[in-house]
Amino acid sequence: MAAVALVVLPAAPAQADGPNVVVRWNQALLTAVRTGTLGPPLVARALAIVHTCAYDAWAAYDAVAVGTRLGGTLRRPAAERTEANKSEAISYAAHLAASDLYPTQRTGFDALMAELGHDPAAPSSQAARTGLAACQAVLDHRRTDGSNQLGGYADTTGYAPVNAPVVVAGPLTTLNAPGRWAPLTYVNQAGAVVTPPFLAPHWGRVASFSGAARSIADAVPAPYAYGSAGFRTQAAEIVSGTAALTDRQKVIAEYWADGPSSETPPGHWCLFAQQVSARDRHGLDQDVKLFFALANSVMDAGIASWEVKRDHDSARPITAIRHLYQGQRIATWGGRTVDGERWVPYQVPTFPTPPFAEYVSGHSTFSAAAAEVLKRFTGADSFGGQTVVARGSSLVEPGVTPASDVTLQWATFSAAADEAGLSRRYGGIHFRAGDLEGRTLGRAVGTAAWNRAKDYWTGRA
Template sequence: MNECSTHFFYKKFYIAIRSLAFFVLAAVLFTSCKDKTTEEPTPTTLSKATSEFNADIATRWTDLQLQLIKSTPGYAPPVAARTLGYTSLALYESVVYGMPNYQSLVGQVNGLTSLPKPDLTKEYNWGLAANAALSTLITEMYATTNDANKRAIDSLRRNIESVIRIAIDNQPVTDRSNTFGAEIGKAIWEYSKTDGGHQGWSNNFPTDYKVPVGVGFWEPTSATQKIPLLPYWGKNRTFSSLNMTTNPTAPVSFSFKETSDMFKLAKEVYDVGKALTTEQKAIADFWADGGSTITPPGHHFNIANIVLKKEKVKLDKVAEVYAKVGMAVNDAFISCWRCKYTYNLMRPITYIRQAIDPKWSPLLATPPFPEYSSGHSSGSGAASETLTSIFGDNYAFTDNTHTGKYPDRNFKSFYEYANEATISRLYGGIHYRQGNENGQKNGKEIAKNILKLKFTK
């Protein structure tokens, strides 16, 4: 190789090395300058996995919530569904960093743009975090409950914490875990304030609402309650953005003509109500879930609890199931209420007394809000679709929600329970078949939208 060729070779080699060094330096600078706040923390092995904690850390809080729902003023079904949805989301977010195959729902759930994150270079106890998150949020959500209930909330928090602390005996871990859980609870509380339903328990019957008047429109069915329940609830933000526009199909055209589909629907309610069997009455009573009960959303949630206890699962599974069921049932009730105040359809008792039999009364007391569609059916559709996606079809279980009051009922699948809850409203005389069946179908679609969220990585 001559002198000129040698010089040319070394010059090219130097340029290549310098270019490579430039790209390496640029890559290092780019990596170091990335916004770490948008990245999910990398899990470490310092903390025990969420799957190593007992499920009763969460199920005991649900058991208490069902009692709080029964005895806290203003806890109508939509309000109960909303609270169960938010507390379930808080539970999930407080323990998800101990679930290696799962991820936070920040950026997926409608309007949830950020949440506190743990420092995973340090050890956390996810059981303590869950307990702190739930106690913090439940204290806020049931702020108007009675003093005995407030003492029960504080007592359960202290009891669960004391049991866990005995096992770990590590004050820094305890403090760190409690702080993180409380931060999640507070953040979800602040997030909940922006959905349109904040403190809905305080104004179930807003006096500024003007009841629409027209042929076939809802009319008060009680001499004392002239304003319908939560008329603005359908405007609330849903957990899935898709559920803001997921609605039941429209009801049939209203008519008093005996040849009309509307008349046939009302006549069915009338005929069934006059010839109820003992079993049909039992079904209607079992699913009534009226005032001073755990409400329909609570009933659906209790079924989830029954299954979780039966399966002897751990805390990670409870967090997943609660989050999916809680958000689905909440969104189902928002969609249902949106539909109710879109169509303002009169109740069967009003239609039948005006067009068929002025002396007729249903088995169950008619709730004070429009008929279409059925909240029971919407909620059971959402819960059954969610539970089936997790535990499979043909899952047999016993619903002991009303043990001591009504006999337990056995079901071969979640869809079977949903179908019974749905038809119960026809037996009770408070819904037409279309409100029941279309409500359940819509509830299932609502649940499918929740299940589209990417819980796993």
């Protein structure tokens, strides 16, 4: 199944000059994301930084909006507030930010600048200087935001798993703490045996855009404890559910997977925003605000969901089920029966489960936050997107699934977000509570980010 999430919206008249520079830079950044190695919360932060730099550069050419770092101190005279100056300032800002975040991808960013008629080595115009000044202030702020970007995003908390690695290809034998997260050892898409560590266990400490992501996360209730009836019930639901997967459910699991070499869940929602921009014929002023709010909402969603993940360090289904069903034969997807201690989720074998704790679902949190912003920005929870998945295109069951083409349709942004969350249960990646509590968390985080973004562009921040 294609790694890039394609979506078709109702036909609209073509934009005469193609996508504006905000969309162009979003597209360029997603290309870097797909060829890079950053995980979802790190990608969300990168998107937020680039689009915050673009917004702050644009704000200097608006009569009311204020920048996130320098307020209104960069504001240019009314005579300079032209579309051309806005576009140039945005491009210099976005280029600086993108090159800082993805330095190995700079050739692509330079190529876009050349296509737009700008030379990043010669920022001689006032618009260029304004964009660079706005962006540098954002980059300086983010140098000390808790992400440890300058240290390669390495953990700063001293986290160590309580469980030894579990070899996916072999049977589970013992776990020190069956309710806690365990690393997995498997063969990745490059053919190498890997045991990925917990991705960015310090991420809950990153400074959020709204300033409220951590406090919202800390109000999330605890997951079911190991040994409880709820813990056993949620595992049984995954076992029975994955054993009875329909073609449509399998397609949903794979379409939303957004694993390695994809734009990841935060980028997936940027693709949807690009389509909304085209559908609603957005101008530059609209898109700079839309992507600013959207990107910061998914950054905060990553911070909040990782805070919860670290708080509870909860077991993934692959280890919980193997432990609970040791010595039993159980039905599973593909019409097979397997030893319980060898159960695997409906995922590609080269990425059987993402390397971080189960509770809460990042997919659910990212998607609910993004949907909240999109429906608030557009003024309605109306999407109308769809994608067609070709028969036999599965990467889990290639040539077999689906048996015929499957069309996924989402009337609303909320429906798309709910399906993204549900997909992780179909895929055997998350339990029900991890999905549902993630959706609730995402809506709260998205609302807080939206309110903060709106305060900036209305000059109230």
